Structure formats: structure tokens, C-alpha cells
Amino acid sequence: MKKVNVAIVGATGAVGQEMLRILDQRSFPVDHLRLFASRNSAGARIPFRGTDTIVEDLEQADFAGVDVALFSTGAELAALHGPRAAKAGALVVDNSTAFRTDDAIPLVVPEVNGHLLAARPPIVANPNCCAIPLVQVLAVLHRLAGLERVLVSTYQSVSGTGKEAMEELRRQSVSHLAGEDDPPQVYPRPIAFNCFPHVDAFTENGYTREELKVAQESRKILGLPDLRMSATCVRIPVFRSHSESVTVEMRRPVTPGEAREALRGAAGIEVWDDPSRLHYPTPRDAEGGDSTLVGRIREDLSQPGAICLWLCSDNLRKGAALNAVQIAEHVLSS
């Protein structure tokens, strides 16, 4: 790949920092690097491959000359500045919700629907951190036997919320172990040694936006607008990596062996599934890695031929930064 000028927008956040690490780890052909953040962070110096880059104020950003802009800001800022960067000629990969449900903008997990990138869209949306690993698995099972219905309960780490949430978990854990009270600031409830079924805001039908996103985005990425799907999204006191308990009903009955075999050959997936050796994934195993780890693949005892499984994936990497960088790589190398 020829060298390109890369901008990271939201460079000081948890995902922005992970994007930098991943560009380096993958030897991404960065020519000139530019980093953008809110005015508060402007002027900070962030090292990359031995050189410090000074963070620029996003509001004043001139994207001229940028080839690839990796956005990891809130949806409002992405909606404001993403199209500006695209107009200036950059390939925009946006990690927010701003463009995900826009029919004109592809929502991409390269292993699943990377073919959409052949059209070189100016803006590509990066999916929700629970939807990405889930569709990696679902795409395989769909090819195998045709998806009919998916139920998922999540076990989500606090890094999905950001650095302040990680700090809140750390601080509250210390306080709780010391027998002291430490009222929540980032979250609506204590997160240390607790969990809550509340990720993102509640909507009118009693579901949270996160729960609806997991279903809606999975349908869009898989190209299955009528897939029957329901999610329960739960925050647990884990710093990093999301886990999911998934039940999948398919058009034809599938054995655990068949499902395991199909998943074993899939890009981006590692099957960790040998209970006799206590081999199954945990969030800590997925942390820092590139693969979505899948285990506990077994028959749904309530529905012969359906499959239950468990997956873990680093929400900052494949669930966010890695998938974004992979989208850029896919476009550049095609």
C-alpha cells in the first residue's frame, strides 16, 4: 500500500488511543499523521513511532490533504465534521452512531460485508461494539444454515463508555474494598462489584438504544432486514472486552460440531471450545487481541437444532478501532 496521510479525530479518547496503537502494530502506511480533539485537549503532544504529534482543535480543522480520517467522537461532532472531511477528499471511517442507520452509507465489518467498500464510499460507518463480533459469528452461521432468530444477552466492559468510566470503576472498586462509599458520577448506578441492564438511553418500547442498535445494525450488516432479533445489554465490572451469550435459531437444524467447524475456518474468529480442558474465552483472554473468541458452542436444549454459544471480543479493538483501521486497509488495498 502506498503511504497515506491519516487523521485521527477524537485522538485522546480510549478508542482514539487504541487507533494509534493499531496503526503502529499493523505497520499501517502512515505518511503524515494529524490528531484532532476538542479545544481542551488541543496542544497536547502524543507520541507515534518516535515522533510527537501536537493535537489540533477539531473545530478549526482543515482536512485538506488528509487521505484517511478515522473518527471516534460523539455522533454530533461526527455529523458536523465527517462530511467536511469527506468533502476535502478523505475516506471517513466513523465510529459514532451518526451515519450507521443512513441507507446511503455502508455499515461495514470487512469479514462480513467488505464487498461494499469496492464502491469507494466517501463515508463508511463503523458498527456498534457488540454488533461487530456478533455479526462475525452470525454471518458464518447464516451461510451454514440460514438465520431465523437471534437472542443475545451481553456482558459489557466499562471501556465502551470511555476513559472516565474506567476511572470510575477503578476508583469505586478501591473505595468499596475499603468499606467506603463512592457515589457514581459517570454511570447511573454503582459499577464496582455490581452490574446493571442499562447501556445507553432507554427508548419508548422499554429497550435501550444499545439493545436496539445491536439488532438493527446486525440486520443491516448481514443484509437481513427481517431477521428476528432481541438483545439485553448489561454493563459488568470489567475494564475491557465485551462478552455475549447468544442463542441462534436457523432454517435447518445444525449440530454443535457443524457450527464449530464452520466457525473454525472463519476470518477474525478463533474457536476456544474444549470444556474438558476448561477451554473457553473470557474477557481477559480477548483483551489486546484481534480475534473474536467463540466457545461454549452447544445445542440449545430448549430447541433441538438451535445453537447456544458464548463470545468475547476486545471492544476497543475489533469492536471499534481495529475494525475501523481494517475498513481503511480494505479500501486502500482494493
Add this chain to the structure above:
Amino acid sequence: MKKVNVAIVGATGAVGQEMLRILDQRSFPVDHLRLFASRNSAGARIPFRGTDTIVEDLEQADFAGVDVALFSTGAELAALHGPRAAKAGALVVDNSTAFRTDDAIPLVVPEVNGHLLAARPPIVANPNCCAIPLVQVLAVLHRLAGLERVLVSTYQSVSGTGKEAMEELRRQSVSHLAGEDDPPQVYPRPIAFNCFPHVDAFTENGYTREELKVAQESRKILGLPDLRMSATCVRIPVFRSHSESVTVEMRRPVTPGEAREALRGAAGIEVWDDPSRLHYPTPRDAEGGDSTLVGRIREDLSQPGAICLWLCSDNLRKGAALNAVQIAEHVLSS
């Protein structure tokens, strides 16, 4: 109720200690109290209502004169000593798995199948800590519309494993926050800031014994041997109270409003379900309380007429000690 002689077998464990607290809190009519544990703990003094009781060696136990024996030991010890206590004339309420699947022995959650106690069985089995709150909810929905299929993913606290597991979570959390390594001793994997889909031993079909217990025991308690049911049981870094994400399919479609209304009137259940006020249960809310808290009651978006919900219940209380004491109360007052 007339005063009775009570024995707690396994008095020094997490559940045994909670039994003592509950006897006191509920003004249980204890005449003479006897405490049993392994030889290691024999001789220890445990206070109850202002008096110390000396722990006796279970192996040497003579149960003569004991009216109610609350067992909270492993299954082997329960199988050995439970029948001895029953033969000596005690009502045995056993918290282990020793008698749960025995057709001749009732498995009881008083709110659900307390009528089985009218026959004054010599031994009553106390169900699994996840099954108890689950069947409280399922019994209500069964009366409402007839259960067809139940899927559950659990979020289980470490106190279900015992005191050493609570200590392991505490110690590992401190180490992890200090950046130090602390290899697991009680659990197969690190539990601090992690989770794993592994509760109790694995069986041949890929399910853990815990997952099979949840289904088998629920069927027995509900008197529905053919209920289609599957569970995924996950340990999370919470000290106390288990949570469950549950999907329930019924013979006739049920609205969330109907389900909520039916659950609101049920003994032992509190409905905490007003997302607009961020009102939903968490493990910390359930801790120390007697009720199973139910929230997030909503339509299963993948199956119209089915219901998704979330519950939290103190696994040491309703999930173990409280239910056992309630069984004894039920027998004594009938």
C-alpha cells in the same frame, strides 16, 4: 409457632452464617440452637441472640432432640448426615444437590409449591440459587399464560461459591488494581474484572451442571417436566446477589403490562420497572433483602407475545438461607 430446637449444619459457611442472621431477623422461635461444622471448625464460638454457641463436630453429631435441621454442606455430607437427622426426628431442609432430583423428596419454593409441605416430608430439598428466583417469576407467568419455553443467561456472584471465593475476588481485585498478578486458587480463571461461562463442572453435552440444574430443578418445582428450557451460567465479579436475563415464551401472547401486573401481586416479588426513572434492579439493590426484584419487562422483539425480563435476588438469602428458613416456617405453622 411453638419454640423448636434448631440445628444449623455447615454453620460456619456463607449460607450457614446467613441462616443464623435470618433466624434472628425473622424472630424464628428458636428454643435450643445447635451448630455443626467440620472438625476444623469445631470448638469455635458463634454468637446468636446474645449467647455464644459452641460449634460441634458434624461427624460426631447426635441429632436427638433436634426439631429442625437446616443443612448447608456439600452433597456428600448431606447424603451421609441428612437421613440420620431425619431418622432422629428432625425436619431436614437441605441446601445441597444431594436430594434435589430424588423423586421421593420435594424440592420447594414455598410461594410456588409450598403445598407439598402439607405431607410433612422428613427431608425437603432447597433448590439451586438461580432456580429459586427464576421459578418465582415463571410460576406467575405460567398461571398467566402457560409456559412454553424459557431461555436464561445468568450473572452470578461469587458468594454462591462460598467465603473463599469472596476472599479471592477481594484479593485479586486489590492485586489487579495495584498492577500485580494474583493467580486464581478457587476459580479456574481470574475473577477480578473478568467473567467466565463456567459455574460448576462441565458435563458431556457441553453444559455445566449448574446450567442443567437450573433447567431440571425449575421443571420439578413448577411441575412441568416437559418445559423447554436452556441456561447459560456465567460468574461475574460481584460479591453478592445473582442476576438473570430471561426470555419467556408462553402459550398465548402476553403484553409487558399484563406480565408486570401479574408479577406485582406475587408474594416474594417486587417489580422495579420504570425505565423513565431509571428504575430497574441491580445486584446491590437485592443484597440483604428478601424479595426477588424484577425489571426490564418488555416484549421480546424477536417473538411477538413473548417476554424478556431481568431479575436480581440475594443468592445467600432467597437463593439459599431464606428459602430454607421459609420452608421450615411453612411446615411449623401448618
